[in-house]
Amino acid sequence: MRKNVKDADDVFDGVLGSTGLTGTADATILAQRGRQTQEIVINITGRDVEEQRLSVKFDLTNRVPFHLLGDTETVHMSxxxxxxxxxxxxxxxxxxxxxxxxxxxxxxxxxxxxxxxxxxxxxxxxxxxxxxx
Missing domain, CATH: 1.10.10.10 (Winged helix-like DNA-binding domain superfamily/Winged helix DNA-binding domain)
Structure with a gap:
């Protein structure tokens, strides 16, 4: 990922290199986690998949460290x-x-x-x- 992607309209514009990297793939999945947070945001797009943005909680104290919280928009909704x-x-x-x-x-x-x-x-x-x- 490029470092300065905060102003990008599309999260996939942040992929380092040519846009051809994401343009030629049948599906692209980006997993991003901020510092000091246990939430991972997974962005999914592609030709044969529904475009999604999911939130996953990562916690090593649990037996299964990944827990799907749901659609990111809904998770962060008031x-x-x-x-x-x-x-x-x-x-x-x-x-x-x-x-x-x-x-x-x-x-x-x-x-x-x-x-x-x-x-x-x-x-x-x-x-x-x-x-x-």
Whole structure:
């Protein structure tokens, strides 16, 4: 990996050498771990595989040192967003007012979070009702 890849839009741009290295492979897997952390982020892309970004916990104190935490985006998602997604999965499309009331949250804050989640592609909005993608 190259050292200065923090500003890159695509994590695979950080591979040292020509872009042909990743372009010719059927699949590319990058495993990255930051300093002083037990979390490894695995980025997967390729022709015959679904593009994924997974988080894995590495802990030598366990018998099996690798534990899949799940999709990186979901793992690092705020508790409020997790609650919203869970509610939408269980109850289907709903309005911001009904959702805020059901979760005991502020209506305005819930509406702003829903808007941001739509913008990020986590959920969708149809006729003022929000639902899972």
């Amino acid at each position: 508790e409020t967003r997790k609650e919203i997604i869970k509610y939408l999965e269980e109850h289907g499309a709903t309005t911001p007012k009904d959702l805020a009331s059901a979760l005991g949250k502020n209506h305005s804050t819930t509406k702003n979070i829903l808007w941001a989640m739509v913008k990020e592609g986590l959920i969708s909005n149809e006729n003022g009702k929000y639902k899972n993608r």
